[in-house]
Amino acid sequence: MSQPAGLLPEGMTSPHDFVEALERHGYLADLGLGTACYLGLTLSRPLFLEGEPGVGKTEVAKTLARLLQAPLIRMQCYEGIDVSQALYDWDFPRQLLHLRSIETVAGIGGGKWTDVDSVEGELYDRRFLIPRPLLQALETTPSVLLVDEVDRADDEFEAFLLEVLSDFTVSIPEIGTVHADTPPVVVVTSNRTREVHDALKRRCLYHWLDHPSFDREVAIVRMRLPHASERLTEQVTAAVQALREADLVKPPGVAETLDWTQALVALGAEELDAELMALTLGSVLKYHEDQERARTLDFATLPGVQPAAGR
Amino acid sequence: MSTEADTASASHDAIATVVGLAAALRAVGVPATTDRVQQLVACLDRLDPSSREQMYWAGRLTLCSTPDDIRRYDRVFAAYFAGALPHVEERPSRPRRRRIERVTGAGDSAEGQEMQAEAETRELQASTHELLRHKDVTTLTPEERAELQRLLEAFWLPGQFRRTRRLAPARRGRLDPQRTVREMLQSAGEPSRLRYRDRRFRPRRVVLLLDVSGSMGAYADVLLRFAHAARRRVQAPTEVFTMGTRLTRVTREMGHREPDLALAAVSRAVPDWEGGTRLGEKLREFLHEWGQRGLARSSVVVVLSDGLERGDATLLGEQMARLSRLAFRVVWANPRKGHPGYAPLAAGMAAALPHVDAFCDGHSLAALERLAATVVGAVNAAQGPPLRARGAAPPPRPAQHGG
Numbered sequence: 185m186s187q188p189a190g191l192l193p194e195g196m197t198s199p200h201d202f203v204e205a206l207e208r209h210g211y212l213a214d215l216g217l218g219t220a221c222y223l224g225l226t227l228s229r230p231l232f233l234e235g236e237p238g239v240g241k242t243e244v245a246k247t248l249a250r251l252l253q254a255p256l257i258r259m260q261c262y263e264g265i266d267v268s269q270a271l272y273d274w275d276f277p278r279q280l281l282h283l284r285s286i287e288t289v290a291g292i293g294g295g296k297w298t299d300v301d302s303v304e305g306e307l308y309d310r311r312f313l314i315p316r317p318l319l320q321a322l323e324t325t326p327s328v329l330l331v332d333e334v335d336r337a338d339d340e341f342e343a344f345l346l347e348v349l350s351d352f353t354v355s356i357p358e359i360g361t362v363h364a365d366t367p368p369v370v371v372v373t374s375n376r377t378r379e380v381h382d383a384l385k386r387r388c389l390y391h392w393l394d395h396p397s398f399d400r401e402v403a404i405v406r407m408r409l410p411h412a413s414e415r416l417t418e419q420v421t422a423a424v425q426a427l428r429e430a431d432l433v434k435p436p437g438v439a440e441t442l443d444w445t446q447a448l449v450a451l452g453a454e455e456l457d458a459e460l461m462a463l464t465l466g467s468v469l470k471y472h473e474d475q476e477r478a479r480t481l482d483f484a485t486l487p488g489v490q491p492a493a494g495r
Numbered sequence: 496m497s498t499e500a501d502t503a504s505a506s507h508d509a510i511a512t513v514v515g516l517a518a519a520l521r522a523v524g525v526p527a528t529t530d531r532v533q534q535l536v537a538c539l540d541r542l543d544p545s546s547r548e549q550m551y552w553a554g555r556l557t558l559c560s561t562p563d564d565i566r567r568y569d570r571v572f573a574a575y576f577a578g579a580l581p582h583v584e585e586r587p588s589r590p591r592r593r594r595i596e597r598v599t600g601a602g603d604s605a606e607g608q609e610m611q612a613e614a615e616t617r618e619l620q621a622s623t624h625e626l627l628r629h630k631d632v633t634t635l636t637p638e639e640r641a642e643l644q645r646l647l648e649a650f651w652l653p654g655q656f657r658r659t660r661r662l663a664p665a666r667r668g669r670l671d672p673q674r675t676v677r678e679m680l681q682s683a684g685e686p687s688r689l690r691y692r693d694r695r696f697r698p699r700r701v702v703l704l705l706d707v708s709g710s711m712g713a714y715a716d717v718l719l720r721f722a723h724a725a726r727r728r729v730q731a732p733t734e735v736f737t738m739g740t741r742l743t744r745v746t747r748e749m750g751h752r753e754p755d756l757a758l759a760a761v762s763r764a765v766p767d768w769e770g771g772t773r774l775g776e777k778l779r780e781f782l783h784e785w786g787q788r789g790l791a792r793s794s795v796v797v798v799l800s801d802g803l804e805r806g807d808a809t810l811l812g813e814q815m816a817r818l819s820r821l822a823f824r825v826v827w828a829n830p831r832k833g834h835p836g837y838a839p840l841a842a843g844m845a846a847a848l849p850h851v852d853a854f855c856d857g858h859s860l861a862a863l864e865r866l867a868a869t870v871v872g873a874v875n876a877a878q879g880p881p882l883r884a885r886g887a888a889p890p891p892r893p894a895q896h897g898g
Contacts, residue, residue: 198542198543199542199549199552215548215549215552216552216556219542219549219552219553219556219895220556222541223538223541223542223553223556226541227534227537227541229534230639233832234562247825261661262660263659263661264659264660264662264694266661266662268673274670274676275671275674276673276676278678279676280676280679280680283680304680304767307680335789338659338661340661375788375789376788376789377788377789377790377791377792378700378790379561379732379746382526382560386528386530386531386560388561389538389556389557390555390557390559391555391556392559392562392565431779431783433787433817434787435784450644473817
């Protein structure tokens with residue numbers, strides 16, 4: 185525990201440094217996320233990121249991979265995911281083929297198999313093992329392991345994940361134990377479609393990602409879409425922030441702000457007006473109820489939206 | 496030397512501060528356990544201990560595990576470091592368990608007589624149970640109520656079973672290449688027995704939405720006990736919410752094994768006993784905060800309410816429609832339905848009914864048993880038309896596909 189962190193880039197001594205480093209790699213984080221990443225790396229603790237869809241949880245892992253210049257190994261969770269899809273699997277067709285070839289070679293030679301043990305040992309050789317994301321991450325140093333949408337997996341898988349994440353060791357009966365001396369940087373994300381078990385969260389640093397403030401969101405859009413005009417960016421962000429306050433089924437996230445801005449830029453817009461807004465509403469609001477509701481709002485009253493040019 | 500002693504005392508102070516903070520958090524229901532506190536201390540070791548901001552984030556990252564925790568943490572953190580500790584509530588003392596009802600000495604003289612007497616008592620008890628089962632819970636005497644509570648503890652409420660996507664070894668189904676080939680390899684590649692696996696069945700999640708407004712007051716206690724029993728004994732966790740002037744998730748508070756302790760915890764967590772209800776609004780809040788994300792998806796949602804809506808009944812209708820689109824099945828249990836001459840005339844109830852798959856009563860133990868049967872999908876004929884009358888939305892079955 186007390187040894188200096190292996191994965192923390194040199195010269196980084198505080199969460200503030202980390203916030204700056206994230207920004208250099210294209211992610212505008214607040215001090216909370218910076219602290220979470222900093223501590224996660226120094227203490228080798230997995231990060232558990234929760235928040236509304238589209239607030240940039242997955243992006244954190246991608247940015248960390250860029251920052252650390254480490255490969256990103258992604259494991260998408262789904263119901264029923266099991267060890268053979270998450271950890272490792274044996275290449276059965278190749279094993280059978282190998283067995284048949286031995287048989288043929290032995291048949292041609294006219295001899296019988298002398299050493300059954302060695303043939304068996306050969307069958308469970310490393311070359312017949314297909315590593316899946318978890319094993320890949322344990323064997324790659326450094327690496328960033330993204331366990332995406334863990335809430336979609338079922339509780340059995342959670343228990344299994346807990347086991348792997350607590351000591352970064354897995355045992356494969358035929359081969360032996362695989363242990364990561366320098367554990368991978370683990371980012372677990374959840375959309376909170378169900379409550380993930382406390383035992384898993386306890387192993388992690390829990391961070392709730394909120395929608396960004398107006399200034400930060402403008403900065404994010406400016407950084408991602410530098411070709412959009414400053415005025416348009418501010419207008420779109422203001423409108424999205426206002427829509428978040430309106431009582432919607434699915435309030436738009438940062439991803440939607442970016443989508444929307446991009447759509448408007450594609451239409452050659454320099455400014456957001458009510459007409460353009462009505463045309464491009466589908467890139468922000470993805471529910472029929474929300475679109476209906478947004479139509480009853482007077483767009484012109486949304487902050488930053490210009491009255492339609494025609495009116 | 497002196498610097499070493501200084502740092503030692505400083506870290507000691509930090510630990511005392513952290514432990515104090517954790518205790519204050521536990522008092523408001525954030526499970527700041529010892530291992531979390533240890534983690535926080537380890538974190539503070541790497542940070543600037545004089546920075547309030549870093550202290551805040553380290554504590555939040557390690558001690559909290561839900562957004563709800565974060566709200567409480569913010570309050571406690573502010574109060575703790577402003578020197579004004581929030582009011583710490585005493586935990587209620589553990590109520591004594593009932594051990595043995597009565598001790599009967601082993602018969603020495605007239606053994607046969609005594610056995611007969613015992614059989615009679617049992618029979619009598621059975622018939623009182625039968626009476627009790629059908630009695631409206633609001634008309635019970637204290638003794639009957641205690642007996643009812645005991646009977647309720649034996650309850651359980653699994654949702655209707657569904658086929659999961661997780662495969663388990665089975666006698667038939669689809670081929671299990673792993674097990675089959677493993678066995679083949681053992682017999683030198685000769686095809687041997689084929690092994691199969693199939694999708695497993697598990698109960699669906701049950702979500703209980705419990706109305707705790709004034710009009711439900713008399714039933715609330717029994718229904719909460721019902722919810723507690725339901726939650727305790729099922730593999731798939733049951734979620735419990737109370738709806739009053741506020742929507743409160745009480746699943747965690749229901750976690751105590753002891754019903755009385757659990758109910759005490761719930762009553763501390765729910766600030767709005769017996770107030771008014773705006774069912775539509777609360778339902779919207781539930782869907783927004785929880786249901787839509789996935790809590791209601793493919794689960795059985797049970798609304799325990801009399802349907803007396805103080806607010807706008809059309810809003811309730813709309814939200815019920817939304818709920819019925821999300822959930823596998825919506826069951827409404829109304830304790831007033833058991834009263835003779837009841838008709839769902841209340842505006843709220845009338846607006847909700849078209850979006851309800853099953854409409855039950857919930858006034859007595861027998862009614863709750865029927866409710867449980869409905870939830871598990873074993874519906875008796877008296878329940879009327881088959882569930883899922885709406886043809887548009889077939890039960891969400893996972894699509895068939897190989898692998």
